Each structure stands twice: as C-alpha cells, then as structure tokens.
Amino acid sequence: MQNSETTKFIIMGVAGSGKSSVGKLLSIELDAVFLDGDDMHPPENITKMSSEQPLDDDDRRPWLQNIGKALKDKPDKIIIACSALKKIYRDLIRETAGQDVIFIHLIGSLELIKDRMAKRTGHFMPLSLLESQFEILETPDKPENFMPIDIDQPLESIVEQLTQIIKNRC
Numbered sequence: 295m296q297n298s299e300t301t302k303f304i305i306m307g308v309a310g311s312g313k314s315s316v317g318k319l320l321s322i323e324l325d326a327v328f329l330d331g332d333d334m335h336p337p338e339n340i341t342k343m344s345s346e347q348p349l350d351d352d353d354r355r356p357w358l359q360n361i362g363k364a365l366k367d368k369p370d371k372i373i374i375a376c377s378a379l380k381k382i383y384r385d386l387i388r389e390t391a392g393q394d395v396i397f398i399h400l401i402g403s404l405e406l407i408k409d410r411m412a413k414r415t416g417h418f419m420p421l422s423l424l425e426s427q428f429e430i431l432e433t434p435d436k437p438e439n440f441m442p443i444d445i446d447q448p449l450e451s452i453v454e455q456l457t458q459i460i461k462n463r464c
Contacts, residue, residue, distance in 0.1 A: 300394045300439070301326070301371040303460075304361070304387065306378035307400035308427040310411035312445055313375035316400060316452055321373045323457040331376030334360040348426045351382070358383050362390020379431045384438065398456060399434055402445040 303326070305317040314330050321328035335357050339349055361376050365387070378384045378397060388395050402410075404425070411424060434440035441459055443452055 300396050302365045302368075302391060302393060302395045303371075303373045304331075304365075304378055304384075304395055304397045305373060305375045305400065306384075306397050306434075307402070307445075308377060308379065308407060308431060309424055310407040311400040311402055312410070312449065312452070313377070313400060315449055316398075316456070317373045317375040319449065319453040320398075320456055320460075321371075323453060324371055324373070324460060326371035326373050327368055329364055329372065329374045331357070331361050331374050334364065351380075354383060355386065358386045359390050362387045362392075365391035365395060366393070377427065379427060381432050381434070381438070384434065394439060396460075397434055397438065397440040399440055399442045400445045400452075401433075401442055404428055406446055 303320075305313045305320070307313055314332070317328050317330070320326070339353050339357060342349060342353065358376075358378075361374055364374060365372060376387070378387060384395075384397055408424060434442070441456070441463075443456060445452060
C-alpha cells in the first residue's frame with residue numbers, strides 16, 4: 295500500500311464475530327498496527343455491559359470518538375476492532391478520524407455466533423446481550439466504504455481473503 299491509499303481499517307460486527315482474532319492476524323499480513331476497540335471503552339461502559347445492560351448511543355459516543363482519534367493519530371496502517379453496528383457510529387468514527395476509513399464487516403448467523411460466544415472465556419460482553427446487537431445492526435451499504443466477509447469458514451481463510459482483497463483494492 296502506498297501512503298496516498300486508505301490505510302485505516304475498522305473490523306466491525308456483532309460481539310463474538312471474531313473482530314479481534316481477524317484484526318490481529320490481518321495486521322500481521324498487512325504490516326499494520328492493531329488496536330482492540332474494547333480497550334478504548336470508558337470504564338462506565340464496561341461496568342454497564344458486565345452487568346448485562348446494553349449500551350445506548352450516549353454511552354457509545356465517547357468510545358467511538360476514542361476510536362476515531364486513534365485512527366487520526368496513527369500516521370501508518372492501522373486496524374481497529376470495533377462493533378460499529380449503526381451507520382451513525384461509523385459516521386462518527388469517520389468524522390473524528392478526518393479521513394477515509396474502510397469498514398470490514400464480519401457477517402455470521404445468530405446461531406453461529408452464539409455457539410462461538412458460549413465457548414469464549416474472559417470477555418466482559420455477556421451472551422445475553424448478543425440479540426440486542428443483532429437488533430441494532432445496520433448493515434453497511436453504498437456509499438459507505440466497506441468490505442463484507444462471511445465468517446462461517448476457518449479464520450485463516452477469512453484473513454487470506456481479506457489480505458488479497460485489500461492488496462488488490464488499496
């Protein structure tokens with residue numbers, strides 16, 4: 295990738311879709327910095343989610359601005375894992391970043407992701423909030439700059455496909 299091309303990526307999707315796993319491996323393939331958006335939540339958000347309360351738009355605003363600032367502050371290639379479920383969230387990230395951002399949307403069925411989340415340990419997002427994420431998800435569409443990818447395949451295949459798409463597109 296050259297400096298004039300888009301080098302800012304958000305791996306988006308509902309909880310349990312594999313954002314962090316895909317982001318970490320993809321960052322190695324693209325020689326990019328990886329940041330987990332979960333680490334950018336204000337403490338109040340983590341407390342609220344840990345007590346099985348879904349976040350509202352007001353809760354998410356400072357978190358999304360933190361993500362946009364991280365994109366803006368990094369001059370090199372960067373990949374951030376962030377749910378970015380609504381278009382207004384993606385717009386706020388782009389606005390705060392002040393530049394083009396490509397959203398990589400990890401797509402999977404409720405059943406597939408429930409199964410994955412049931413096997414996951416050590417995460418503050420409870421399985422009980424998954425359905426609320428599917429309810430508010432607004433799938434990216436034109437003119438948004440995004441790449442959809444089906445997650446019902448091995449992790450290595452997802453990363454390989456994304457690496458090729460990004461190298462050909464950017």
